[in-house]
Amino acid sequence: MTLLAQEVAQYLKDHPEFFAQYAELLTQLVIPDPHGGRTVSITERQIAALREQVKRLETKLAELIRFGEENDALLAKAHRLTLALAGASETTAALAALEDHLTGDFAIPHVAIRLWAKSPESTPTVAERELIASLVHPYCGPAAAVPEALAWFGEAGAHIRSLALVVLRHGGTPFGVLALGSEEGQRFYPEMGTLYLERLGEVAAVTLARTLALD
Numbered sequence: 001m002t003l004l005a006q007e008v009a010q011y012l013k014d015h016p017e018f019f020a021q022y023a024e025l026l027t028q029l030v031i032p033d034p035h036g037g038r039t040v041s042i043t044e045r046q047i048a049a050l051r052e053q054v055k056r057l058e059t060k061l062a063e064l065i066r067f068g069e070e071n072d073a074l075l076a077k078a079h080r081l082t083l084a085l086a087g088a089s090e091t092t093a094a095l096a097a098l099e100d101h102l103t104g105d106f107a108i109p110h111v112a113i114r115l116w117a118k119s120p121e122s123t124p125t126v127a128e129r130e131l132i133a134s135l136v137h138p139y140c141g142p143a144a145a146v147p148e149a150l151a152w153f154g155e156a157g158a159h160i161r162s163l164a165l166v167v168l169r170h171g172g173t174p175f176g177v178l179a180l181g182s183e184e185g186q187r188f189y190p191e192m193g194t195l196y197l198e199r200l201g202e203v204a205a206v207t208l209a210r211t212l213a214l215d
Contacts (some may be wrong), residue, residue: 077105078112081200085207091115094207101145102180110160112152115168115208132167132174138197140188143181143202152179162188166201170209178204 008046012018019025046089088094091166095113102108116124124132127148143150143163160181168176182188 015043067103077101078196078200082104082203085203088211091208091211094204094211098178098204108180110153110156112179112181113147113176113204114152114179115176115212116174128177131165132177135165135167135177138167138194138201139163140192140194141190141195142185146189149177149179150181152177153181156181161185164188164197164203166197168201168205168208170205170214175205175212176208176215 006105007098081097084097084101085094088097098112098113104113114124114128125148131146131148143157143160146163146165149165150160152174153160160183162182162185164180166178166180168178176184180188
């Protein structure tokens with residue numbers, strides 16, 4: 001009878017007592033060393049496999065620790081920005097706090113804030129209205145895809161390669177956009193998470209709606 005390798009493997013899984021009954025096989029079986037041409041005992045191979053597994057787990061743990069530290073640092077920055085916005089009593093102070101913290105703590109090279117409620121004559125263009133309507137969630141990606149937003153950065157707009165755009169809403173109605181720009185093409189990319197951007201937009205919108213007396 002010919003047994004398939006899968007059948008042998010399944011049998012050994014289903015009958016863990018096998019090697020207890022045939023203990024001498026553990027000293028007789030030899031298998032190829034995956035890192036060389038020699039043969040090793042099954043015990044040596046198990047030890048090598050466990051060492052490899054430990055290395056993978058250590059790498060994964062180090063990665064999780066790094067992610068945790070990065071998130072802690074990000075939360076600390078967001079907290080400092082929130083406190084600064086909470087203390088702003090005027091729109092100019094709120095805008096200054098946003099720009100200072102985003103360019104400083106968050107190291108974002110270019111920040112532009114477009115407010116259509118700032119003055120009665122300030123209204124969005126047709127292209128800007130269409131852009132706002134399309135931004136159900138924050139936009140992250142190539143700047144070339146939203147050329148109408150580049151004008152908000154002035155002369156610097158010509159050098160921006162990637163953008164993040166967050167609509168500022170009050171009572172569900174848009175009244176502005178927070179735009180973040182970078183010369184790096186992959187600083188803001190479509191696959192990146194937008195949770196922190198959404199929360200940033202909510203905090204900024206609440207503060208600016210208060211200072212602009214939109215209620």
